[in-house]
Each structure stands twice: as C-alpha cells, then as structure tokens.
Amino acid sequence: MFAEVPKKIARKKCLSYSIKLPEIRRIFPEIITNEIVGIQSLKKSTRSIFALKRWWRIMREVTVNKAELIEILEDNRETHEADFERAMEGYYIEAVERHEVALAAAKKKDGLVPHVNLQIPQSHDEDYARALGMLRMDISTTITIDEHEYRNFVEDEWDWKQQWYAPAGANTLYMSKVADK
Numbered sequence: 001m002f003a004e005v006p007k008k009i010a011r012k013k014c015l016s017y018s019i020k021l022p023e024i025r026r027i028f029p030e031i032i033t034n035e036i037v038g039i040q041s042l043k044k045s046t047r048s049i050f051a052l053k054r055w056w057r058i059m060r061e062v063t064v065n066k067a068e069l070i071e072i073l074e075d076n077r078e079t080h081e082a083d084f085e086r087a088m089e090g091y092y093i094e095a096v097e098r099h100e101v102a103l104a105a106a107k108k109k110d111g112l113v114p115h116v117n118l119q120i121p122q123s124h125d126e127d128y129a130r131a132l133g134m135l136r137m138d139i140s141t142t143i144t145i146d147e148h149e150y151r152n153f154v155e156d157e158w159d160w161k162q163q164w165y166a167p168a169g170a171n172t173l174y175m176s177k178v179a180d181k
Helices: 020-029 065-108 124-137 147-153 170-180
Strands: 003-004 049-051 063-065 140-144
Touching: 003 147, 063 065, 065 124, 065 140, 065 147, 124 147, 140 147
Parallel strands: none
Antiparallel strands: 003 049, 063 140
C-alpha cells in the first residue's frame, strides 16, 4: 500500500505535497481513477514515500441489479443484431458489385479476371446469449461483476468489437453500402 516516489519528483514541492496527478499516474500506472484517498510523508529521511490508500482495489468489482443488467445486455444484443443484419445486406451488395466487375472483365477476355474474396460478417450473438442465459439462471436479485464483465455487458465493449467496427474493416464497408442506398 505504500509506494516510493522518485527523488526528482519528491523534491518538486515536497513540503506542500502538491505533486501533480499525471506524475503520480506515470509512476503508479495501476491507479485507475482520480481518487487518491491520502498522500502523506511517512518519514523525514524518506520524504519521497507516500501513502496511497486503496490504489490497487479501486473499482475492481461492482454489484448491480440483475434485472437492469439483463435489460442493458438485451439492448446491446439488439444493436449488434441490427448492425450484423446491415453488414450482411452490405456484404451481398458488395459481392454483387465485385462479381459484376469480374464478369465484365471475363467477357472482355482482356487480361486477368479479378478474384472476388470477401470477408463474411461474423455474428457474436452467442456471446450475448451466453451472458443472458447465465444471468437468467442466477437466483439472486443482484450480481457482482468485475471490471472486464462490466466493460462487456454494460459498456458493450467486447474483445472482438474493435476489429468488428474497424474504420478500414469489411463490416464498416458493408454497413456503409446499406447506408448509401
């Protein structure tokens, strides 16, 4: 629970303890919120030692109302299903366009015929279904979730999501095809 601040930073204004939060974050990257419960000098000889309380356990778990969590997760699932359907519709539009170009090149008998290779959108409905099934099977009215589960279930930020919605990714291209038409 105690950490040593390098002498360079400790000298800055050690007597008034006005060390800036970004410097503390740089030294202690584990601090994940702006809440620092206490900073105090521990010894005169080691003015660079400070007490940072609760710095490791800040918001690692949270207890939430299960019904609200299920509702949020269902909304996130519906959004993903709608995006998946738009991506599939755009996939078929893109496939037809590329096949038409390939067919036109083949009819000309002039050079190479372009190969049509498209990435098929992936549905991650099973991730939502698994989480919802587990929540519905739980008999309690509240449930404790960790930081990773909160990120997935509430914020709808899954490990696969960054790739799925990548700006230069296939799914984004496919969804833009549907928006254009």
